[in-house]
Amino acid sequence: GQSLEQPSEVTAVEGAIVQINCTYQTSGFYGLSWYQQHDGGAPTFLSYNALDGLEETGRFSSFLSRSDSYGYLLLQELQMKDSASYFCAVRDLGTGANNLFFGTGTRLTVIP
Amino acid sequence: ETGVTQSPTHLIKTRGQQVTLRCSSQSGHNTVSWYQQALGQGPQFIFQYYREEENGRGNFPPRFSGLQFPNYSSELNVNALELDDSALYLCASSLSPFEPSSYEQYFGPGTRLTVT
Numbered sequence: 001g002q003s004l005e006q007p008s009e010v011t012a013v014e015g016a017i018v019q020i021n022c023t024y025q026t027s028g029f030y031g032l033s034w035y036q037q038h039d040g041g042a043p044t045f046l047s048y049n050a051l052d053g054l055e056e057t058g059r060f061s062s063f064l065s066r067s068d069s070y071g072y073l074l075l076q077e078l079q080m081k082d083s084a085s086y087f088c089a090v091r092d093l094g095t096g097a098n099n100l101f102f103g104t105g106t107r108l109t110v111i112p
Numbered sequence: 113e114t115g116v117t118q119s120p121t122h123l124i125k126t127r128g129q130q131v132t133l134r135c136s137s138q139s140g141h142n143t144v145s146w147y148q149q150a151l152g153q154g155p156q157f158i159f160q161y162y163r164e165e166e167n168g169r170g171n172f173p174p175r176f177s178g179l180q181f182p183n184y185s186s187e188l189n190v191n192a193l194e195l196d197d198s199a200l201y202l203c204a205s206s207l208s209p210f211e212p213s214s215y216e217q218y219f220g221p222g223t224r225l226t227v228t
Contacts, residue, residue, distance in 0.1 A: 031215055042116075042202065042219040043155065050215075087154050091215055095157065097168020098209035099145050100217060102154030
């Protein structure tokens, strides 16, 4: 089976840096993704790590350590529009499909 | 490039009824996955369709069924609705499950289903 753990809520100040952690337990590991979802909106893809290390995309970076079954999403220069829920997800090939298994999400609130 | 669309946006049904939700995939994508998202939770995988065949299923009962059409659009059908079926239903399109970049799924805005 799969399980993902991430903090339920994080609050940070506009302009600051915030890190959202994710630890996982999977029967097989095929990559860790991060998605952003604003209230009432669709999840949107942010990043994907299949190998150890840091991936950077603009203000967002994602890190993976397969030996620690751990990853994080780093958001820099926080803006008010970054207030949203952030989900880590692993590829789940156990169902026969190439689907995603999501964590319960971290609600990020950016304050002025 | 046309994004993923879903209809209807909102729906209210009574327990025991049946419902059909629709999804049009992003152009160039032949794979559609359906997810159920309860309030305050992450999306949960229902099933996936690839080239009009079911290509894997999550832990949902058989009263959740689906179809994919030759244009890769898809339907989710739920029979004998229960109160716990109230949720946001998301569809996501992607490239073939065998493509290296198929990890990136493009979600539609969802259908909010309320069962009373």
